[in-house]
Amino acid sequence: MTVPTSGAPAGGTRRVLHFVTGGFSGATQVAVELCRSQRQAGRLEPILVLRRKRSTDPAKVQALRDQGLEVHLVPGWAHCVTVWSLRRLCERLKPDVVMAHGFPEHLLGRKAALQAGVPAVVQVEHNSRERYGPWSLAQARALARRSAKLVGVSEGVRRTLVSLGMPEVLTVAIPNGIRLERFAAADAHPHALREPGIVMSARFARQKDQLTLIRALGLLAQRGLRPPLHLAGQGKASYMRASERLVRELGLEGQVRFLGYHKDMPALLMSQRIFVLSTHWEGMPLALLEGMAAGCACVASAVPGVEGVLEPGRTGLLTPEGDAAAMADALEQLLRDEALAQRLGAAARQRAIHEHSVELMMQRYEDLLLAIGQPASRHQSPAASPAGAGA
Incomplete structure (x- = not known):
């Protein structure tokens, strides 16, 4: 208003x-x-x-x-x-x-x-x-x-x-x-030339839910899909250790990179096809807005603060909070249907430009x-x- x-x-x-x-x-x-x-x-x-x-x-x-x-x-x-x-x-x-x-x-x-x-x-x-x-x-x-x-x-x-x-x-x-000028080069990174990988940028904390995303990655491996996952962000050591432990248990060591603090998030986002925000609650997630501005196809948990930012099927995909199977289904859609991923990423970028x-x-x-x-x-x-x- x-x-x-x-x-x-x-x-x-x-x-x-x-x-x-x-x-x-x-x-x-x-x-x-x-x-x-x-x-x-x-x-x-x-x-x-x-x-x-x-x-x-x-x-x-x-x-x-x-x-x-x-x-x-x-x-x-x-x-x-x-x-x-x-x-x-x-x-x-x-x-x-x-x-x-x-x-x-x-x-x-x-x-x-x-x-x-x-x-x-x-x-x-x-x-x-x-x-x-x-x-x-x-x-x-x-x-x-x-x-x-x-x-x-x-x-x-x-x-x-x-x-x-x-x-x-x-x-x-x-x-x-967000400051959109940081993502001015997004159109110079077309979807087809990006790595078919996933980025989640969030601190390791009780609010965030990297574990559900990692479990979804494990389910994708069972379906023959092994996209790289880049986890950017610092936070509480105990939450990070829990994520690292789950990666080892699921045999995903070769796929998941723990980046810690990343100095150039725009470049990372514009190099990847998919952005994920797996979370328990939000206010207005700036990291999601950055993923949208970068032209990534976005998947996020359907929680207050996220709902209303992503419009399901038009600017991204929403999955129930904490539901690894549903998140794996959404990611599989984007990984197997490049046209859908490209369309959602382009629409998300336009929404970020005009409204955020x-x-x-x-x-x-x-x-x-x-x-x-x-x-x-x-x-x-x-x-x-x-x-x-x-x-």
């Missing part, structure tokens, strides 16, 4: 503070892209605040500052300390809007912003399955009533927010986007932020309801 632009706010450029985890996750990536775009466009003044984690890399933080972004860090070792520190920062920086990305940052960020008297707060939910308990869900519902907007990074995430009891009138979907550019995503966010109430209300409550779960 695109909110009509209302023009620059009276009295100067609107200051927007983005609060997100310092773990440099997908949510961090989106927040950083928003800051870059807003700084370049000049209609908003972005501030990036990271909740410090053990994995926060000082070199990455400095790299963002070297790009001209205003970046601050707040402690992350205790929620109460995070809220106190962010509140003090808001009081000093006086943002007009605080946009809090991800869980639990959207709870902590909105609570701190409201305590500091920030005129408007916005939640950005990046996943369709979060670890809400009764208390955190109650806080989220109370904070939602005091928020200007609740953004889901896909229609599936927006529907999840509504199903959790958030006000539907406040929820919008702004699909994530980072420029379109940025414009939608900027329109939303410029449409939010004027900063003259800095010392007014952003909503009539006084409830705020301690906010």
